[in-house]
Amino acid sequence: MFKYTIIGITLFWLTVFIFLPNLLVLTVSFLSRDNENLVVIIPTLKNYLNIADPVYFKVLLNSCKLAAITTLISLVAAFPFAAILSHLPARLRNISLLLIIIPFWTSALIRTYCIKIILTTNGLLNSFLMKLSIITEPMNLLYTNGAVIVGLVYTLLPFMILPLYATMEKLDIRFIEAARDLGAGYLNTLIRVIIPLSAPGIIAGALLVFLPALGLFYIPDILGGAKTLMLGNLIKNQFLDARNWPFGSALSVILTLIMGILLAVNYKTVKAAANRGIL
Numbered sequence: 001m002f003k004y005t006i007i008g009i010t011l012f013w014l015t016v017f018i019f020l021p022n023l024l025v026l027t028v029s030f031l032s033r034d035n036e037n038l039v040v041i042i043p044t045l046k047n048y049l050n051i052a053d054p055v056y057f058k059v060l061l062n063s064c065k066l067a068a069i070t071t072l073i074s075l076v077a078a079f080p081f082a083a084i085l086s087h088l089p090a091r092l093r094n095i096s097l098l099l100i101i102i103p104f105w106t107s108a109l110i111r112t113y114c115i116k117i118i119l120t121t122n123g124l125l126n127s128f129l130m131k132l133s134i135i136t137e138p139m140n141l142l143y144t145n146g147a148v149i150v151g152l153v154y155t156l157l158p159f160m161i162l163p164l165y166a167t168m169e170k171l172d173i174r175f176i177e178a179a180r181d182l183g184a185g186y187l188n189t190l191i192r193v194i195i196p197l198s199a200p201g202i203i204a205g206a207l208l209v210f211l212p213a214l215g216l217f218y219i220p221d222i223l224g225g226a227k228t229l230m231l232g233n234l235i236k237n238q239f240l241d242a243r244n245w246p247f248g249s250a251l252s253v254i255l256t257l258i259m260g261i262l263l264a265v266n267y268k269t270v271k272a273a274a275n276r277g278i279l
Contacts, residue, residue: 005043022256035150038245056234060254066145067213069151074160075202076228077153082164082201084192086171091133097165098205106202108155112222115151116142119223143225151219159208203269209261215255231255 050056085096103111118124119141126138138211141147166200179189195202217232224230231251238248 002015004234021065025252027247028246029253031246033244044246047086047247050247050253051250051254056251059229059234060231063214064228066149066152066187067210068230068253070149070156070159070204070213071210073149073153074157076204078157078160079198079202080204082161082168085161086163086168101159104157109218111155112151112219113152115147116222119147119150142223143227145224147223148230150219150226151223152216155216155219156209156212159212160205163208164198164201167198167204169198196214200266200270203266207266210261211262214258 028039029047030043030045032040032046034040051060075139085093088096116123120126121138121140121142123141125141126135129135130138131251156194171194175193176189179193184192215232217230217233217236220228220230220233235255236246238244238251242248
């Protein structure tokens with residue numbers, strides 16, 4: 001009886017709070033609007049065709065570019081960290097994992113405002129560089145794509161570290177030893193052995209960074225200002241400012257489709273790795 005109760009509660013929760021809202025968004029994306037109503041029950045494909053408009057398509061491309069750069073930087077920073085972490089003694093490893101998780105105890109919004117204080121014209125970074133005589137006048141760091149990328153990397157880096165660590169911890173050291181015995185150098189071992197064996201963690205981490213980077217809107221708002229518009233900001237603006245719910249819903253569906261495609265890629269990668277005995 002208890003088992004069926006838990007299953008029923010879970011199905012109810014998924015239906016009411018996930019399936020029905022997503023179905024509603026999908027339905028609204030095919031409807032129209034006018035000056036008096038948020039949604040008018042007139043079927044149309046105009047909302048999806050509008051995405052091809054150069055203005056909106058440029059936002060989509062810019063969002064993908066910034067999300068991809070964020071993912072790449074996070075990967076480069078997280079890969080050696082995860083590798084070192086997987087070889088630490090148990091006590092130091094647990095402490096390191098705790099230090100990675102601690103930032104989540106503070107609101108991401110507050111942490112983003114802290115980055116804004118660091119990057120502002122009279123902020124800590126400019127003041128520090130001027131005291132060292134590295135620069136003679138403050139740099140314009142805030143309200144740029146670079147500031148947005150810094151904020152995204154800082155916020156999402158733990159989501160890259162943890163999947164990589166989980167994969168590297170399970171790596172069979174004998175593969176690396178065999179490569180070394182066969183004369184492979186450190187670079188060849190990294191490229192031909194460690195990275196392919198870490199592919200599931202790399203793809204999982206890339207998903208956990210790329211997708212939120214597309215959808216987060218408060219970081220571009222705070223650090224990018226009006227100069228940086230990403231997909232998440234565009235969706236928010238359509239719902240709250242332009243009051244164009246059908247177009248906002250269409251953009252949300254596109255974001256969901258991107259997520260679905262990437263999750264399918266991750267599933268196939270993990271399945272292939274399991275078939276080869278890596279996982």
